[in-house]
Amino acid sequence: NNWCEDLPENHEPQLVPPQLRWLTERNDIYLEVPRYRIEVMWGGMIFLVVIFTFIIFFLAFYSIAIAHYFFVITAFLTSIVILCLVFFALKTYFIEPRSLPIRLNRKRQKLYVxxxxxxxxxxxxxITRISVYNWADIHGEVHFESTPGIRGYHLYGALCEPGTHQVVERFVLAKEWGEREQLNQIWSYLCMYMQHDDELPPPRNAGTADFWQPRKADAWPEAMERESTSSS
Structure with a gap:
């Protein structure tokens, strides 16, 4: 990846107007912001299911018509592999969380990822894992990722040793294909919220982008749900 810029410290005044693209929840205790996965073609999963199902039926009918031992075995094994791919595509579309949210608890001054x-x-x-960080130790960075599949601008949270700029870990806070300025606005919003500034604008997009999912896929472990949404 390619570093673009370091953003203002999270305790400093923010010079860029705050703006989120999406917002799940905001109250006096915590803020929840979705990190929608731009690298997954959600509609493409259903397209793959249709294509793979057609291939399976074609192999089945062709095997019956040919009735050749070698071809039947080959078609059967191929169908098993394709069925696994169909299962994977359906699971991705209907079960995997599209939103990988972050929560900022300003009473505790903690960040939950x-x-x-x-x-x-x-x-x-x-595997679901909740990472917890002290907000004071997080620094904002903008990088450009050129790797196919995740190409675009990424806002990283850089975890540093307390009182230093020695980076221990980096994790993604937000992604944008082309709007780098949006990442600066997101960082400003997060910082201002944690500074107890409530004069914050509504998000660019109303509602959520994962409304079509049949269930709340990003269920938090009970202990983390309680801790991240409470003041004590």
Missing amino acids: YNYKQPWQPWRKA
């Missing part, structure tokens, strides 16, 4: 990792085997249970 929701992480979700799906093993490459589609039948295995995904």
